[in-house]
Amino acid sequence: AEFVDYALSQPDTTERLILDFSGLTFFATAAFSALHTLNVRCVRAQIRWAMVSSPAVDRLLRICDPDAALPIASDLDAALVAVHDEPPRLLQLVPEPR
Template sequence: MTSAITAGPLAVTRPGRDRTDRGAFRSRELSATTLLIAAVGEVDASNAGDMVGYVEDHISGYHQLVIDLSKLDFFATDGFTALHTLTVRCSRRGIDWVLVPGPAVARVLRVCDPEGLVTTAGNIVSAVAALARGPHTHLQLAPLAK
């Protein structure tokens, strides 16, 4: 058996993955008032801000949003911070939204959102149905001081 000794830690990437395959975001209009934004790959510290920026760049003119994170391979706590940021920004704009989590996101939600304050649905169709049932209050914002 041959062994190797290295001076520093050995970096090993997952098969089929590289540093440029962190995460991809895409959007699709579901109706005149509802936008779907989906992510694939990974959401972590390196691109959680990109996710917020992508939503901000595409949400103008819509009243409802479905964020589909069901296809993510990895979701870090930085992703939850991004969801919180989106909650605040959507609340300020009067945009109602529902999250479609996958297993990676569900694990983080169990830890970071044990009260279940983020409205979730099992799939996109269920998310749209939840939005049709009425507004969801994700966050109670205090009125801005004058």
């Protein structure tokens, strides 16, 4: 909880957030839980975010996030592109013409 609160300590002025985990050699399930909470809070606050992964992070995310719901980037450049690009558009139902 402290990590998430620190990462989002300025939600009114934060538009983009990048977390660089590239140097991590260990990543536990508690960290995944924190990232899930961070993701929910970022969506709520409309903060675009991405994380730079590492082999340890990738290993846990293959198990805990098999659908790749969290925004993972291979390096810092990719993370910068991810948080600055247009957000993905949601599908919208369009009525068929009569």
